Amino acid sequence: MKPELWKGLPEGMALDLYRKRVALLGNKHTRSDAELQALLADSDNIAEAAFINDIYHGSESDHFEAEGDVDYMEYLEDGEFMEEKEEAFKYDEYPTKAQDIVRDFRDQLHFNRLAAYELPTLAKFRQPYIPPKATEKPVTYRYTVYLGEDHPAEKKVVLQLRVANLKLSDAEAHKFKLLAGSRYNYLNDEFKMSSDKFLEPAQNTTYLSDVLDDLIKEAKTNPEEFADVPLDKRHIIARGAKRQNKNKRNYKFPEEWKKPIKKGDRGVELSDMLVM
Known part of the structure; x- marks a missing residue:
């Protein structure tokens, strides 16, 4: 309540006390020179002191105008303030x-510099490509994508593998082929x-993977019981015959x-052609 004691306080404290x-005083508050001098002493530069002086002597409406009086047209896109308006x-x-x-x-020049000076440095990370072995990754998933448009066939996923790459015993492989039915082709040992x-394609991929796991698990369960059951080849034979x-x-x-065409039936009259 004593503005004459506000001088020398840390920055910003005089304004808070004001x-x-x-x-606290409300309608009983009266402006004094000591209060103004304390606020001016709290300002950092002359421009801020002049601003405080104008607002202090102004009306209450001037306070609200000073808070929202910002010329946003003088700001650049990156936020830098322009002292002068755009010409x-x-x-x-x-x-x-x-x-x-x-x-x-300029963008093209930037990428040209990258290709000329930075891409050659990646040569030290070069490694020879070694394709994975078919026995390590026997399953192949095929997807269909229609570029630029949505198509109902995009959700379809096809699973392919060769039974020999599953590392099954002869009895287990035979039972797996029996369970596969018409999805197994004995000519190229392919299961599809x-x-x-x-x-979603990811959901169909997960479903096919689960079905394949169930087939392999079932093929390994008592495979000797189906050792005497012959493999059904009728679907492949019918497909080849077709x-x-x-x-x-x-x-x-x-x-x-x-x-029958008789001699002279295909004669051409030149007069008819000239009339046309």
């Missing part, structure tokens, strides 16, 4: 289209199955459809 004093275009710069071309050219019952018959299709032209 606000508390105004709040009008005087045709002393490139147009917008030309500036876009220059910007793209697909799924599109879920909306392909052969498809390639051997020979359609004969019916004899009654043939029209």
Whole structure:
């Protein structure tokens, strides 16, 4: 309550004491020179002291105007304050289209420098590519992607593998082939199955992986019980026969459809052509 004692306090404390004093006194608050001098002593520079002096002698409405009186048009995009307003275009710069071309050219130069000076340094991290062994990663998943559009077939996933790469015994491999049914091709020892019952490809991939794990687990359970059951090859034989018959299709032209051509039937009248 004694503004004459505010001088010499840490920075910002005089302003806090002033606000508390105004709040406590309310309508009984009266402005004094000691209070103003304490606030001016708390300011860092002359501009801030002048601002405090103007606000202190102004009305209460001036306080609200001073808090929101900010000219945002004088700020650049990066937040830097401009002392002067932006000048009008005087045709002393490139147009917008030309500036876009220059910007793209600078970007291209940037990547050219990276390719010339930084990419060669990656040669020390070069390693030869060693393809994984089929016995270590026997399963292959095939996905279908339609670039630029959504298609219902994108959710379909196809699983492929060769039974010989599963490291099963002869009895276990035979039972696995029996369980696979028409999804196994004995000609190339390939097992294939697909799924599109879920909306996302990842879900179908997980489903196929779980089914394959169940097949392998079941194939390893008492495989000797099915050792005398022969492998069903009818679907592969029927597929091959269908392909052969498809390639051997020979359609004969019916004899009654043939029209005999007599000599002179295909004469051309030049006069008719000239009229047309």
